Amino acid sequence: xxxxxxxxxxxxxxxxxxxxxxxGLLPEPERRANGYREYGLRHAVVLARIRRLTELGLGLAxxxxxxxxxxxxxxxxxxxxxDEDLARQEEALRERRARLRVLLEVEGxxxxxxxxxPGLAAxxxxxxxxxxxxxxxxxxxxxxxLETAVPEGERERLVSSVGEALGSPEAxxxxxxxxxxxxxxxxxxxxxxxxxxxxxxxxxxxxPTLFPGTAGELDPDDGFLxxxxxxxxxxxxxAVRRALRILAEERR
Amino acid sequence: xxxxxxxxxxxxxxxxxxxxxxxGLLPEPERRANGYREYGLRHAVVLARIRRLTELGLGLAxxxxxxxxxxxxxxxxxxxxxDEDLARQEEALRERRARLRVLLEVEGxxxxxxxxxPGLAAxxxxxxxxxxxxxxxxxxxxxxxLETAVPEGERERLVSSVGEALGSPEAxxxxxxxxxxxxxxxxxxxxxxxxxxxxxxxxxxxxPTLFPGTAGELDPDDGFLxxxxxxxxxxxxxAVRRALRILAEERR
DNA sequence: CTTGACCTTGTCGCAGCGTCAACGTCTTCA
DNA sequence: TGAAGACGTTGACGCTGCGACAAGGTCAAG
Numbered sequence: 001x002x003x004x005x006x007x008x009x010x011x012x013x014x015x016x017x018x019x020x021x022x023x024g025l026l027p028e029p030e031r032r033a034n035g036y037r038e039y040g041l042r043h044a045v046v047l048a049r050i051r052r053l054t055e056l057g058l059g060l061a062x063x064x065x066x067x068x069x070x071x072x073x074x075x076x077x078x079x080x081x082x083d084e085d086l087a088r089q090e091e092a093l094r095e096r097r098a099r100l101r102v103l104l105e106v107e108g109x110x111x112x113x114x115x116x117x118p119g120l121a122a123x124x125x126x127x128x129x130x131x132x133x134x135x136x137x138x139x140x141x142x143x144x145x146l147e148t149a150v151p152e153g154e155r156e157r158l159v160s161s162v163g164e165a166l167g168s169p170e171a172x173x174x175x176x177x178x179x180x181x182x183x184x185x186x187x188x189x190x191x192x193x194x195x196x197x198x199x200x201x202x203x204x205x206x207x208p209t210l211f212p213g214t215a216g217e218l219d220p221d222d223g224f225l226x227x228x229x230x231x232x233x234x235x236x237x238x239a240v241r242r243a244l245r246i247l248a249e250e251r252r
Numbered sequence: 253x254x255x256x257x258x259x260x261x262x263x264x265x266x267x268x269x270x271x272x273x274x275x276g277l278l279p280e281p282e283r284r285a286n287g288y289r290e291y292g293l294r295h296a297v298v299l300a301r302i303r304r305l306t307e308l309g310l311g312l313a314x315x316x317x318x319x320x321x322x323x324x325x326x327x328x329x330x331x332x333x334x335d336e337d338l339a340r341q342e343e344a345l346r347e348r349r350a351r352l353r354v355l356l357e358v359e360g361x362x363x364x365x366x367x368x369x370p371g372l373a374a375x376x377x378x379x380x381x382x383x384x385x386x387x388x389x390x391x392x393x394x395x396x397x398l399e400t401a402v403p404e405g406e407r408e409r410l411v412s413s414v415g416e417a418l419g420s421p422e423a424x425x426x427x428x429x430x431x432x433x434x435x436x437x438x439x440x441x442x443x444x445x446x447x448x449x450x451x452x453x454x455x456x457x458x459x460p461t462l463f464p465g466t467a468g469e470l471d472p473d474d475g476f477l478x479x480x481x482x483x484x485x486x487x488x489x490x491a492v493r494r495a496l497r498i499l500a501e502e503r504r
Numbered sequence: 505c506t507t508g509a510c511c512t513t514g515t516c517g518c519a520g521c522g523t524c525a526a527c528g529t530c531t532t533c534a
Numbered sequence: 535t536g537a538a539g540a541c542g543t544t545g546a547c548g549c550t551g552c553g554a555c556a557a558g559g560t561c562a563a564g
Contacts, residue, residue, distance in 0.1 A: 001475040001476060001478070001479050002475070005475040005476065009401050009476050010397075010400060010401055011400070011401065039479065040479045040482060040483055041394070041476075041479045041480050041482070041483035042483065044397055044401070044476065044479065045393045045394065045396070045397045048396065048397040048400035048401060049365070049366040049396070049397075049400075051400055052366055052367050052368070052396075052400055053366060053367065055348075056348055056351060056352060056367055057348050066366070075366070075367075076356065079352055079355065079356060079367070080356065082352065083349065083352045083353070083356070086345055086348060086349050086352070087349070089345060090342065090345045090346070090349065093338055093341060093342045093345065094342070096307075096308055096309050096338060097335065097338050097339070097342065099308060100308060100309075100331055100334065100335045100338070101335070103308075103331065104328065104331060104332065104335070113301070114301040114304055114305060114318070114327070115304050115305065115308055115327075115331070116304070141297045142293070142297065144297075144300065144301070144304075145262075145296055145297045145300040145301075148262060148263065148300035148301075148303055148304055149261050149262055149263065149296070149300060223253040223254065223257040224253060224257065224261050224293075224296065226253070227253050227291060227292045227293045227296065228293050230292055230293070231292055231293035231294065
């Protein structure tokens with residue numbers, strides 16, 4: 001048999017056969033005078049075993065180990081391990097599929113912020129009519145970001161806090177007001193008189209559960225906080241700072 | 253923010269961030285005087301979106317497409333496609349796990365021929381006591397090979413045919429006799445008088461269903477058949493040839 | 505002044521082959 | 535007899551999503 005015949009009869013490609021030679025899985029056969037490989041039954045038998053093993057999901061390195069150990073005993077070990085591995089993969093797949101399905105089933109489709117948890121997606125759907133406000137859009141982006149950024153265990157709390165701020169029509173109305181006031185500060189100076197009003201309104205929108213510690217004590221060296229303020233216009237940043245200070249006062 | 257902070261807050265590695273820059277997923281930020289990248293909130297937001305998308309199982313190329321299309325509409329398409337893809341993967345995983353479990357549960361463990369179908373494994377377990385016979389071992393190898401080699405639809409028929417040959421204690425006894433006769437021919441000449449006996453006994457072991465066509469008309473140019481005969485001692489090969497001829501005669 | 509924790513660019517490595525490239529060999533058909 | 539077409543040969547790059555080096559530069563603290 002030449003390589004194409006061998007490959008054909010076992011159902012793999014010639015490239016794969018040569019690859020197995022290269023890795024030492026399949027012994028190199030004799031060569032004909034013209035350099036062609038001349039295969040025998042032995043090779044077909046081994047190649048078929050390789051194929052069966054790889055179809056089960058073994059890596060080629062594991063296949064080599066199995067083929068090397070004449071004993072069939074080691075194979076059981078490898079397969080048991082493999083089964084555990086596959087179980088993990090299956091679990092991971094199932095989780096992803098579950099998240100996907102939830103995403104696709106949420107009414108309103110997938111929000112523009114990209115895929116977020118179903119809880120957030122529902123809340124965002126409630127503020128869809130505010131998409132004319134740059135601040136509202138930015139806020140949704142930041143919330144979506146926070147959900148990714150906070151440690152796993154905090155997510156539930158975060159979502160429920162956001163639910164307090166955006167969960168009811170009244171809350172959304174209040175938030176819309178705050179967004180509008182902040183939008184209006186886009187080109188203003190930090191000492192603009194409207195800053196105070198915006199800060200108070202904003203403070204009224206932020207649920208106390210959002211910051212479990214004292215909001216006034218947020219680490220002033222935190223690079224992310226800097227980036228956050230830098231991203232806002234100066235007067236807007238000032239309003240946010242003052243709002244947080246108001247919250248810290250209230251908490252005492 | 254510097255790169256380490258950004259990566260830390262979003263929960264990826266700095267290496268990944270640079271990789272995303274390289275692929276154009278994440279815009280390169282301004283540089284400080286010392287060459288360090290200086291990130292803002294925008295980058296954190298985008299990076300978090302990238303992470304959410306990759307966690308769902310999207311490839312980076314798809315992530316790029318999604319980020320490029322501002323519309324959230326395309327995302328739904330991509331996700332739907334992805335879901336179908338994941339469904340296929342899950343199916344494949346389930347199948348493999350099922351095969352694995354069957355293999356591990358078959359009594360006698362996994363046969364030395366490597367993983368075969370449960371049907372064959374059971375049959376092989378019945379001939380385990382013949383492992384002293386080189387011919388019996390070889391036969392099992394070849395049968396295992398054939399199961400891999402024949403097209404999908406033929407497997408069932410193959411296994412049931414083998415079941416006729418090795419499925420009952422009486423059948424196994426007859427097969428053992430044929431193996432012994434063939435083993436005895438290992439060093440003999442093709443005109444050895446024992447060849448005839450071996451051929452007749454062997455012919456009695458091969459169920460007529462094994463070759464659905466006429467066995468005598470097997471393609472004589474078939475490279476695999478050559479390899480098969482070449483693998484046997486000359487007298488053994490002669491016995492097999494005669495056995496097949498006997499079967500072809502009977503069939504008329 | 506040194507240490508240690510950051511940052512920079514660049515390259516190789518991983519799994520399992522697919523896919524050229526550039527060439528030799530063998531058969532077959534006009 | 536010559537050319538086409540279907541085989542074979544070795545070798546090298548490509549793909550995915552980064553991890554893990556190398557070989558440095560930068561900066562704050564002890």
